[in-house]
Amino acid sequence: MASVISIVIFLLGAFAITLLPIARYPQITPPAVTISANFPGASAEDAAQAVAAPIEQQLASLQGMLYYASTSSSDGTTTITVTFDVSRNQDLAAVDVQNAVKLAEPQLPAAVRTNGVTIIKANTDILGAVALKSTDPRYDALYLANYMKLYVVDELKRVPGMGDATPFPLRDFSMLLRLDPSKMAQLGVTVGDVSAAVQEQNATNPAGRLGREPSPPGTQFTLPITTLGRLQTVDQFKDIIVRATPAGGLVRVRDIGDVVLGALSYDLEGRLNGGQAAMALMSTRPGANALAVKQGVVARMTELAKSFPKGVTWAIPFDTTPFVTASIKEVLLTLFEAMLLVTAVVFLFLQSWRATLIPMLAVPVSVTGTFLGLYVLGMSINVLTLFGLVLAIGIVVDDAIVVIENVERIMATEGLPARLAADKAIRQVASALVAIVLVLCAVFVPVAFIGGVKGELFKQFAVTIVISVVLSGIVALTLTPALCGLLLKEAVEVNTTGFFGWFNRLFDRGRGRYVRAVGGVLRRPVTFSAAFVAVVVLAGLFWLRTPTAFIPIEDKGYMALSVQLPDAASLQRTRAVVGRVEEVLHGEPAVRNMVELIGLDILSGRASANNTATIFVNVKPWDERGPHDALDSIAARVNAKLGAMREANAFSFNLPEVPGLGATAGVEINLQNRSGMDVREFAQRVQEFRQATAQLPASAGLNSAFRASVPQVYVTVNRESAKARGVSLSDLFGTMQAFLSDLYINDFNLFGKTYRVQAEAQQQFRQQPSDIGRLYVRGTGGAMIPLSALTTLSYRSAPTILSRFNGFTSAQFTGAPKAGRSTGELLDEVEGLVQTQFANAGIGVSYSGQSYQERVSSGDAALVFALGLILVFLVLAAQYESWSVPFAVLLGVPFGVLGALLGIWIRGEPNDVYFQVGMIAVVGLAAKNAILIVEFANELRGHGMPLREAALEAARERLRPILMTSFAFILGVLPLMLASGAGAASRHSIGTGVFAGMLFATSVGIFFIPLFFQIIRGAVDRRRAGHVAPSTGDA
Structure with a gap:
């Protein structure tokens, strides 16, 4: 039955691996919504005051909003990005933003409302860029930009997992009416005249149908009536009639300027390695598999390229996925190296391939089964879950090692056959195994209370560890005893020759010295209690003084x-x-x-x-x-x-x-x-x-x-003079906007798309400040008045x-x-x-x-550690049915904390998210070492053994499994600490802390655990006996 359960877990986990998305990080990017508006001709200050400020006033109370930032430019564009908490649904956030903008719209300038306010869900998870280049001079930047938007961008957006594909530069086709202000003044034409003429003559004009019902009897046909609607060609726009002259002539657009099919804007330019190119900047949808999206892009572009004009080629010159692939590959390699090192440590201590095979079989079941849990919980394969698995390898063998080590001890000391020894061993250590599993799970429970990006990072790691630890506990209680009875020999032989003989003699000498040292510690409780206080103080000082950071900066390529x-x-x-x-x-x-x-x-x-x-x-x-x-x-x-x-x-x-x-x-x-x-x-x-x-x-x-x-040109309008001469101020400012910026009139259709018709001055009329005075507006009686008569120019400084x-x-x-x-x-x-x-x-x-x-999130880590320790204490209190004995376990935690802080201090690493994640594991593992000693000592004390002898015997008997499990974990994380290549900084951060923390807890902390048990259990026994023991000095 035990084997069947393990096989089912393994098979389901292996299948789940094929279904899980792959990414460097889980979906931890805070959702954002972007608001875009355009105020043609406005300065940055004007756009900020007239557009950004009214909208921002409506944003302050949005649910889950973290902050908002706006940027207003001298080209009249305003962009506001509203960032929400990572727990906020982006679709609902976009609805809230849209409602807020609707409330602000009445306060916005008419030109802004005419151009429209755009609200989009920002996809900020950058995937890369697709570029189009051409070796044929016929296909210039304008052609490539529009070809990209017409035939490529929409196809890219259809790739599964694609969030957005933004063309750059945005050079949409535009019918540009490039006007000559001098000719317009001579002919008495204003910008308003041109705009009205285009709106009148470039319009869709439905004319109805002949023969529509009700119709006379005998009607044979129903014929729709069509006429020239929206114009399409440059010549048609040139022929637009602007006005009739008093002499009966007609003034057309061609008489006052030129018309070209150009770009909506020339303010941006895209290049690839120095040559002109059109780009599509790609971002993935939240939760999408970046690697799968990249593969989809390559497949789609390969298919599209078959119909590209000759000379047009494509490439992906900027790509973020190689870092994802390489970093995950490096972590998987680390995972493999960790398994080899853990196997070597286990084999060194157990000295039998049969015995080694038993705990190592727990690794694939627990690790592979973890992927099933990740799939059920809707998570992904990412560096955090893989980091959790690297640490889990050293943890999941612990439970099996505890069982097999106890089985071999019973077989050697009591002469029982393997099956009976396994049955007795599991009964002895079952409570300790349950306590270890509960402690390791409990220390991660507070992670669920952390919000924001840091909380999501913690949860990925915590969930992975908890799933693997629970599975390892199940395997240790079910599969491991069965394998012990099946694989272990009836008689256990102790190697006395060769390498293993030398190791056993060395270990026995070391254990003897350890027990004698523990005896010395137990005889000097005051001295070593003071040393423990120093450890706690040092850990606190290092925690406060260690520099902090958020996430290590990587070489991402x-x-x-x-x-x-x-x-x-x-x-x-x-x-x-x-x-x-x-x-x-x-x-x-x-x-x-x-x-x-x-x-x-x-x-x-x-x-x-x-x-x-x-x-x-x-x-x-x-x-x-x-x-x-x-x-x-x-x-x-x-x-x-x-x-x-x-x-x-x-x-x-x-x-x-x-x-x-x-x-x-x-x-x-x-x-x-x-x-x-x-x-x-x-x-x-x-x-x-x-x-x-x-x-x-x-x-x-x-x-x-x-x-x-x-430097900016400031135009002062003589408003009294303008009004006296019958000039409308709106006409005056509209003239400047149209000639010095551009005037959006209406739309035309081309290639099945809708584009803008715009008016602007020809280049030579918008080069120098003096050109402003050469613009004309209509005054009383139709007189054309130059702006030089109504305005004065000065220079000032202002932001762009x-x-x-x-x-x-x-x-x-x-x-x-x-x-x-x-x-x-x-x-x-x-x-x-x-x-x-x-x-x-x-x-x-x-x-x-x-x-x-x-x-x-700067104070979250300390809160997590504190809550974790409280939960561990409560679990142990329930396990031992005592409020005092759990302290003997928890007092071993500061050694792991101090060791971890010393490790990153020596290496010059900051206290960042990855280090804090590892610290949580160190807290649980340091408590695990203490549990192995305290659990056994408590049992011996319950059987009547004197307190000091019980502490010494527990230290002697549990040293081997403590060293075996601890060094299996320590060497298992060694590849993290020594990592290189993609993602090495993150692996250094997490690896250094857990390596140094567990090394210090194992090499120093195990000398103090028996002392803590002696002091606390002694106090419990004295309280139960109804008297208070006299103070104990150094013996």
Whole structure:
């Protein structure tokens, strides 16, 4: 029966493996909703005040919202991203945001309402980018961008698991009416005239049907009536009649300008390795299998490529899945190495392949069965669940080792046959096994009470450990005794020769010294109690002083670069600087591909500006790079070369470890203007803050794209003169918007899609500030009045991109700590700086991305440990039916905690999520060692053995299983601590803590456990005897 149960668990688990999704992380990215609006011709300040502010006022009370951030640009675009708690359903969140925007719509400008406000569910889990390139000059950037959107993007969106595929650059076709203001003034035509003419003549005009019912008798046909509706060709738009002249002539669009089929916007440009390209930036749906989505993309693009025009090719130049594949592969290799090391340790102690086979059979049943539990609970195969399995390998053999070690001891000392010895052994250790399983499960229960991203990370690990531990307990109570009776020999022979003989003699000598040392500890309770207090104090001090972080920064095989030119630099200048950056990157042999997004700044919330660019860089795989080509080394060399550039500020940065959790893997700090000071005064404070942060001990440099000194032309309208001359102010401002920006009139159809018809001035009329005065508006009596007669020009400074965070004007700073320092230290220093130097001026600080998660969850680990210890205490109290004896077990935990903290201190690692996850396991495993001694000593004491002798005998008899199980676990996690390649930083973090913690708990803590039992059980016995024992000094 036991064998059947184990086989069923194994088979179901193996089948579940084929069904589980694979990803680096589970779905832990906080859901986000993006609001986009356009206010044509508006400045960044105008867009922030007129668009962002009214919408933000309605967002503050949304359920589950963490924070919202908006970016308004000088091209009139406003983007607001609302980020929600990870537990919030994204669909419901989008509905809430949509309702909030509806409430704000009456306050928005008419032009914004006309263009429409877009609300989409943000898919921030970046998968990569598909690119189209052409070797045929006929297929230029405009053609490629529209081909991508028409024939590729929708196909990519249909790939199972695809969240979104966003075309870049967005160069939708547009019918551009490029007007000549001089000719319009000569002919007495205004922008309003052109707009009205296009709306009238470029319209769908239904004309009805002939012969429709009711009709006269004998009607033979019903004929629909059609006429020219929406125009489609350039010539048709050129022939639009704008007005009739007094002499009877007609003024057409061709008489006052030109018409071209162009792009909706030319503010963005996409390039691949220096050549023009059209991109589709892909992101996966929440919970999707990234590897399967990537395979689907390749299959779909391979099929689509068969119909591409000759000379058009495709590629995936930026891809995040190799890191997922490589990191999971490395963890699986670690899993295999851990199994080999655990097997070696077990064989070393048991010295029989038969005996070794028994506990090792528990591993595949427990580990494979864990996948069944993950499938039932809707989880995935990710690095966290695999980390849990690596630790579980060293844990799941423990229960079986305890059983088999006891069986062999009984066979050797009492001469019982294997079957009877197995039956007796399981009766002796069953309660201890149950206690160990319950303790290891109980220590993870508080994880369920942690919310946010950190809680989700903890839960993945905790659920994996709990499932595997429960299965290992079931196997130890059922399959292991049966295998002992079946496989063990009737007589147990102790090796006295060869390597095993030498090991046994060494172990016996070591055990003798250990027992004598424990005896010395038991004779000096005060001295060693004081030493224990010192251990507790040291553990507390190390916990408080160890730098904190959120998630280790990995070599993911890709990075990003930000390029910032001086204020007001043109797109042409930006393109030239990007070319120089490309030359620097080409000089790095490890660089494979560069995806250049000119005009886009992802560090400013994906705002568009002519003087910015973002470059995504993929490097060669880890096994093709030497030690000098680690991503940090490449970035350092690139930054050193870029630092010499005078034309721009360019630097590399790591993308966030959790996709979608902010813009960078470092810190994200939002300096807020909470006093309402003028934006230019705030800019001075931002500059002071930038200079102050450069002096912080933990800062490697913080960067911000906030600028308020961008040169701008300020137009002052003489409103009295305008009204006196019969000029409508709306016409005046509309003329400037149309000629200096663009005017959306209506739509036309092409290739089965709908595109915009826009009016704008020809290039030569929008180059210099003086060109503004050459624009004309109609006044009283139809007179055409130049704007130079109604306006005066001046120069001023203002921001081209204006950010707001939680309703306040803000400047976002991103950066990283110095080598050897943590993000937690840097955030603490920044917070102290703001409090001491800037708070009185009305400046505050808030956090976003990974920094937000790090700050809000900073106290969760201590709470988890405290609750875990309380639950362990309650479980042990129920097990021993005593409120006192459990303390003898729990007092062994500080040794594991101190050891783990010493380990990361020596190695220079911070106290991050992975370390804290490992610490929870150390707490349970340290308690397990204590249980083995306390359980046996308590039993001996119950049979009447004197207290000190019971503690010594328990230490002697339980040393072998403690060392066997502990070193099986310690060596099982050794591959984590020594890892290299993809995902090595995370493995170092979790491996170092559990290795050092269990090593210290095993090598030091086991000397104190008998003392704790003697003190506590002695106090219990004296209380039961009805008297208080005199104080005991050192013997």
